[in-house]
Amino acid sequence: xxxxxxxxxxxxxxxxxxxxxxxxxxxxxxxxxxxxxxxxxxxxxxxxxxxxxxxxxxxxxxxxxxxxxxxxxxxxxxxxxxxxxxxxxxxxxxxxxxxxxxxxxxxxxxxxxxxxxxxxxxxxxxxxxxxxxxxxxxxxxxxxxxxxxxxxxxxxxxxxxxxxxxxxxxxxxxxxxxxxxxxxxxxxxxxxxxxxxxxxxxxxxxxxxxxxxxxxxxxxxxxxxxxxxxxxxxxxxxxxxxxxxxxxxxxxx
Amino acid sequence: xxxxxxxxxxxxxxxxxxxxxxxxxxxxxxxxxxxxxxxxxxxxxxxxxxxxxxxxxxxxxxxxxxxxxxxxxxxxxxxxxxxxxxxxxxxxxxxxxxxxxxxxxxxxxxxxxxxxxxxxxxxxxxxxxxxxxxxxxxxxxxxxxxxxxxxxxxxxxxxxxxxxxxxxxx
Numbered sequence: 245x246x247x248x249x250x251x252x253x254x255x256x257x258x259x260x261x262x263x264x265x266x267x268x269x270x271x272x273x274x275x276x277x278x279x280x281x282x283x284x285x286x287x288x289x290x291x292x293x294x295x296x297x298x299x300x301x302x303x304x305x306x307x308x309x310x311x312x313x314x315x316x317x318x319x320x321x322x323x324x325x326x327x328x329x330x331x332x333x334x335x336x337x338x339x340x341x342x343x344x345x346x347x348x349x350x351x352x353x354x355x356x357x358x359x360x361x362x363x364x365x366x367x368x369x370x371x372x373x374x375x376x377x378x379x380x381x382x383x384x385x386x387x388x389x390x391x392x393x394x395x396x397x398x399x400x401x402x403x404x405x406x407x408x409x410x411x412x413x414x415x416x417x418x419x420x421x422x423x424x425x426x427x428x429x430x431x432x433x434x435x436x437x438x439x440x441x442x443x444x445x446x447x448x449x450x451x452x453x454x455x456x457x458x459x460x461x462x463x464x465x466x467x468x469x470x471x472x473x474x475x476x477x478x479x480x481x482x483x484x485x486x487x488x489x490x491x492x493x494x495x496x497x
Numbered sequence: 498x499x500x501x502x503x504x505x506x507x508x509x510x511x512x513x514x515x516x517x518x519x520x521x522x523x524x525x526x527x528x529x530x531x532x533x534x535x536x537x538x539x540x541x542x543x544x545x546x547x548x549x550x551x552x553x554x555x556x557x558x559x560x561x562x563x564x565x566x567x568x569x570x571x572x573x574x575x576x577x578x579x580x581x582x583x584x585x586x587x588x589x590x591x592x593x594x595x596x597x598x599x600x601x602x603x604x605x606x607x608x609x610x611x612x613x614x615x616x617x618x619x620x621x622x623x624x625x626x627x628x629x630x631x632x633x634x635x636x637x638x639x640x641x642x643x644x645x646x647x648x649x650x651x652x653x654x655x656x657x658x659x660x661x662x663x664x665x666x667x
Contacts, residue, residue: 281561
């Protein structure tokens with residue numbers, strides 16, 4: 245069976261851009277984490293995410309796209325396929341932790357589904373990433389449970405972070421032009437089916453954490469990222485992330 | 498007033514502006530309690546103490562131990578133990594570890610020598626130990642093969658060659 249290369253490329257851009265943008269965002273906590281150990285753990289996971297994006301971009305290069313540095317550092321915001329969820333500023337630590345939790349459970353669901361992908365390079369990479377990613381989801385859910393079941397202040401702050409972050413997180417599973425082709429070709433399940441699994445897992449952990457999902461969730465406001473529609477925060481992030489690269493694009497490390 | 502730095506790690510220390518001023522004492526449990534971390538490199542190996550982490554409870558201590566201590570070495574398993582639960586001797590009593598008479602024969606270097614003697618004995622008598630891999634031996638048999646030693650025993654006045662074994666390990 246001939247797989248649809250355009251669909252595969254599009255999917256790779258979506259998941260790689262998500263990892264690159266959230267990796268850069270979370271790295272902004274370096275030096276500011278609540279305690280040294282958390283600072284190191286959070287920074288290390290952010291670095292992992294950037295590493296994962298590099299691996300996806302490398303598959304794209306094999307499929308005929310530019311080299312990973314060019315892909316990561318020379319595109320404008322409108323060329324990015326990342327969801328809006330990952331580009332919002334870090335906020336307070338409650339927001340960053342909640343985003344990390346929602347993002348990394350979503351990533352776990354997607355990566356697990358990709359370990360049986362019909363596209364071999366993505367299948368093999370997902371098996372490798374899923375091992376390292378175990379810690380990411382464990383870190384996120386442990387913190388959410390701790391703070392949800394902690395003091396009244398910690399619970400309230402996590403609840404308000406959840407109310408803010410959850411509508412944004414639906415952007416992770418935004419349905420796009422290739423969603424059906426990808427599912428038909430068994431490259432990855434349909435976005436809707438992934439979203440369903442994600443919401444179930446997230447819901448179970450939130451229940452154990454004494455946190456509540458609101459009855460009316462707005463799932464539409466933060467869509468558009470997969471089609472290149474972003475908030476102003478993404479271009480700001482890219483300007484900062486690429487400043488060194490732009491100062492001398494031909495420099496080698 | 499504290500030193501205001503561009504480096505947040507410096508700000509976090511709340512250093513006094515004047516070098517002679519005293520530090521503000523940290524609040525009790527300011528950084529949570531500490532847990533001691535033990536790291537195991539391979540299944541079956543002993544766990545080795547590698548350091549400590551601050552954490553509010555054991556679950557979080559394991560979470561942090563992984564990132565602080567299992568990132569740069571191979572690791573298959575971690576233990577954490579609350580530092581407060583460790584029972585220790587007093588430094589005032591350190592002198593009890595000083596021997597009154599010469600007991601170097603008990604020191605661990607003596608055991609290293611024993612292993613050499615055992616290996617030499619096995620080599621001379623061509624004893625194979627099927628369950629022992631080369632890595633388990635302190636002295637690699639390979640190095641002995643490339644530098645063969647003539648092993649002698651003294652039998653009542655005359656010295657007799659007892660054997661050289663090269664490359665006969667089955």
